[in-house]
Amino acid sequence: MSAVVTHQVHPTKVLFSQVITESLAHIQWLEKTDVSTYVIVDQTPFHPVSHIWPDHPADKGCLLLKDEQYDVLDCLTGAFDVENNKLYVGADIPVKRGEAGWHFVVVHELALDTALDINNEVKLTVDKSYQTALSRGHSAGHLASFALNKILEQDYWRKDASRKDALNNRDFHSYAQTFSLVSENKSTDNYRLGKTLKKRGLNVADMLNDLDDIQNKINDVLENWVATKSPVVMRREGDLLTDSRFWCCDLGNGENIIMPCGGSHVQSLLEYKRITVELTVKSEQDLEMITTAD
Template sequence: MIPVTGTTITYASGATSSTSTVVHVADAGDGRSAIVVGATAFHPVDTAWPDQPADRGSLRAGGATHPIVDAVVGATQGDELVLGRDVPVRTGTDGWTFVVAHIVEGDGIAEGDTVEIEADAAYRAALSAGHTACHLASLALDAALADAWRKETPTDALGAPAFDALAIQESRILPDGSRDVYRIGKSLRRKGFDPAAFDDPAAVAERANALLAEWIATGGAVRVDADGPSLADRRTWVCELPAAEVRIPCGGTHVSSLSDLAEATVSLEAQPVEGGLEVVMTTTATRR
């Protein structure tokens, strides 16, 4: 039976392997099974904001190894477990129990079985580097665009006008990088943003990259703080930067120190779209 607290997760602290007991098995369709365990080190893709993809790896039970073909968030208000995109609420919504569902081919795994779960450590490390670099890049972009605002506006964790939060349409964490898509339309212009700031995207990127180089050179500590051990508990990315300790809500995985990164750089492309401008920021991280 699924515990009312949902799945305990250990990936936020850097774990890539775990041993636990199967608490629920559900039909995931197409001949696949969704395996829910009490605790897991396997990072799933979130349904509401699917920026970081699921880990890659395997599940071992009864002497057999099963590749994990996907890992998604599942939720229940009672007996029925809803999986992935069918989950109608954000993770952490009151009244719901949230779990990590490990998707494997076939069946043969049952409630009560002890299973060993192993995430691909190299792939995890690449995603963690990409996710940390993504957060740094968003802060650097905000700072590089600080002079483009004509009105008072909400600010980011470093006190700069929060362009990233106000304009973001999509964010995807990639191995050793990320891709973020921003939309500059009527709403953002009304908030006081001047689209002319992107007349020279390379100049904006140059300012952001100078900040990124300065921050990474400090080798500041990075960690994930959690309100509790379960999947639904709030987690926060914390990074020591020269100006302040930065805190950003985040459910993903990260490096443990900026010294793990040799470099992080961004490139920017801006193109007209109906009603405004689309800006794509590509972030590349190089690990030591």
């Protein structure tokens, strides 16, 4: 790889949590790999895929310099080693956020033959329809997980649990989740129904026997929640990629959800006609929940 830099690289200011899809920015870093060009700017509306839990895909869009348009092929999380003037991307990042001497940045991957220079002012434009579809899928997935916990809380635990969700229900979703993927207007979650979960007190056999009824009850809860037309607020503790962000939705009747989340999201449940889930047993110990947003 080769890199060109003429001044200090600062942490990236991110704009996606404010639902900003276009911005002007200055290029801080250019790096040529064998197949592409990495570009870091001072601020960006692009949501990068997380290197830790890559369930929310990167945004799509383009970078414009005067009359030249360059497609953003991917958008990744990076960590910049200030002392050694070196960029690490994705799975190669060797530190946790907050490490002294490191700046976390958004890395825009462009084609190899990109003609850009340090300090160029460029315009970044996110594919708004694609980002909106991902946001709808992600927020719907959050609601579905809380609805699942709510229904299981009523009849399927024989022990109390130390881990509760934001609605004070035993957190099956957190205990059992092994995989999640946000896609356009959809969210997929896989759960492991193993011995550990049974020891924690979940009546797995009863749950599986009643799966159709549980699915119907979850969908009833989701119908009622969507009908509240509640706003969704992303509370930010700062503008940097590593600053904490919280997904907040007050559903009324004492059901106020505040949870950490770094993805992009809807601004209101008015953006849904309905949200439904489908539960499928994939194997004796594996359950899949697909959430669809209409």
